[in-house]
Amino acid sequence: MKNYRPILLQNLAIAVPGVRVRQLRLNQHTPEAVWTVHSHDHGQLLIYLTGRGRQTAEEKTYDCRPGTIIHHPPGVSHSFERELTRPPLVLVIDLDLEMVRATPHPCAQMPDADLNKVRTAVMRLFQIRQVEHRESVLAVGSIVLEILDRVLLAIGWIKPFNRYGDAKLMNTTRFVERVLERLDGPEVTLEAIAARSGYQVDHLNRRLKTECGLTLGQLRARHRLQRAQRLIQQGLPIQTVGERIGILDNNYFSRWFRQQTGMSPSAWKKSPQRTVSF
Incomplete structure (x- = not known):
């Protein structure tokens, strides 16, 4: 990202049902960066904005690239190692996440469109000169929640749902799911699936994003x-x-x-x- 500068937002205390955000920071790892195994008494989300790296948690290894989201529950031991390429730029969110609603995936890949939205939101944080001042608390809080909306949807804590009311009952999403049950062989392209559903891919992606927040892919x-x-x-x-x-x-x-x-x-x-x- 251009015009990078570190961000550290402490004592955020942003709370909505099921989520309490403690801290947000933007890290750019140095070429020699290797973190020893450690854990936290809170949950942690890592969103890779640029670059690549490798996360290890409880003997499981995740290869990370732009758009990768890693979720570490409280008490889970984990470590990090960057690859010998461009240093990764990682957005780190410390939070308390209620675990009874859904079981988040430990690793997920955010769609490019959502990654761009998160990057744009981070740039908006850059533009707030005094992010920890009282006068900025609502602006900062709304941006952080906007980022969390994309991230928690990607890891599965937020389930796909119709964001425009009960009048639309996710008909397109359910139809596409039925198509996928019948038509998902190795030779079947996204274009073919979209055509069977009666749309071009771009149009279908827009409808699916409206209904459930996910793309066809x-x-x-x-x-x-x-x-x-x-x-x-x-x-x-x-x-x-x-x-x-x-x-x-x-x-x-x-x-x-x-x-x-x-x-x-x-x-x-x-x-x-x-x-x-x-």
Whole structure:
């Protein structure tokens, strides 16, 4: 991001039902940055705005790139290592997150459109000269909540919902989900799925974002992961699982599955916490 400067907002005490934000900071890691294993008594969200790195939490490793979101619950030991490329710029939010509503994904990828919205929101924080003054508290709070809306939706704490009232009952979203059940082979493109739904991809993405906050690509990724987890639970070979969900390259499927869950398919199969949650 241009015109980078550090941001540190302490003692925010922004609270809405289920969420209390403690602190927000913008970190740009130095070339030699390697964090030792540590933990916190609060939850933490890390949003990669630029650059790449690798997060490790409870023996699970996550490769991070722009748009990656990492969620560390309280008490979870984790560490960080940057890759030998551009130093990552990471937005860190310390918060208390109610865990009874939904189980957040430990690692998620934000759509490009939402990443751009978060970057724009951070730039608006830059423009507030005295961010910790009382006169700025409402402006700062509204921007932080705007960022959280995108982030918590991406990790699954906020479930997709119709943001424009009950008159529209997510008809397009449900129709697309039914299409994905029948039409998601390796040769099927997003354009083909959109055409079967009666739209072009851009138009369909706008409708889906209005209804549920997700793009067609995100819906398909979640649908594929859910199917993959169920097939693995049924004991199918890993290569067969990839083929069944439309990913023929076994190595690519393993990398994709690790990016979604933080574990390889074989490690996830052996894990005692084999839940399918969406």
